[in-house]
Amino acid sequence: AQSVSQHNHHVILSEAASLELGCNYSYGGTVNLFWYVQYPGQHLQLLLKYFSGDPLVKGIKGFEAEFIKSKFSFNLRKPSVQWSDTAEYFCAVTMTGTASKLTFGTGTRLQVTL
Amino acid sequence: KAGVTQTPRYLIKTRGQQVTLSCSPISGHRSVSWYQQTPGQGLQFLFEYFSETQRNKGNFPGRFSGRQFSNSRSEMNVSTLELGDSALYLCASSGGTEAFFGQGTRLTVV
Secondary structure (H helix, E strand, C coil): CCCEECCCCEEEEECCCCEEECCEECCCCCCEEEEEEECCCCCCEEEEEECCCCCEEECHHHCEEEEEHHHCEEEEEECCCCHHHCEEEEEEEECCCCCCCCEECCCEEEEEEC | CCCCEEECCEEEECCCCCEEEEEECCCCCCEEEEEEEECCCEEEEEEEEECCEEEEECCCCCCEEEEECCCCCEEEEECCCCHHHCEEEEEEEECCCCEEECCCEEEEEC
């Protein structure tokens, strides 16, 4: 069965610092990859997704992720975080070719301090 | 455009009872998926319905079931509730390559 690992459980950064959150998955076949964000008290929202093409994916709010097939990784990056980026971030993978049957990582809680 | 609506938002049930949760997807979306979110296990896929048929299923016992109606609205049922079923149940609707999540139903089993 496929699995997703997010190695950073809790990250604390100062505003304007750069962010990189790790995500590794276990499946060797064709996968579709996602990053979701959950702001306090809100529902899960899609930040970005990868299905095919350019492995460097741009998402909303200045986030990007790079799919490195040889490393089974899909790390999330942002050059300069803001206080409003404080949230929980989830990496997810599916093999269905759609956005269903997502396998999620355990999440990374990001805290941005002023 | 209205988002994914889940009702009720909160539920308290007793062990052994059954419960039905409801999800109204975004208009036009034919796929509805259900997930269970707990502090210990994280987000886990329960099942997906597409055009009234179960298309994918996760690794949950048969006490967890669902259905989808012709208007794409979906219900999830849990029978013979156990304490471990206490969780946030999330519904997601999709028209293809993006899943939109609802706010969830928080179920507490006492």
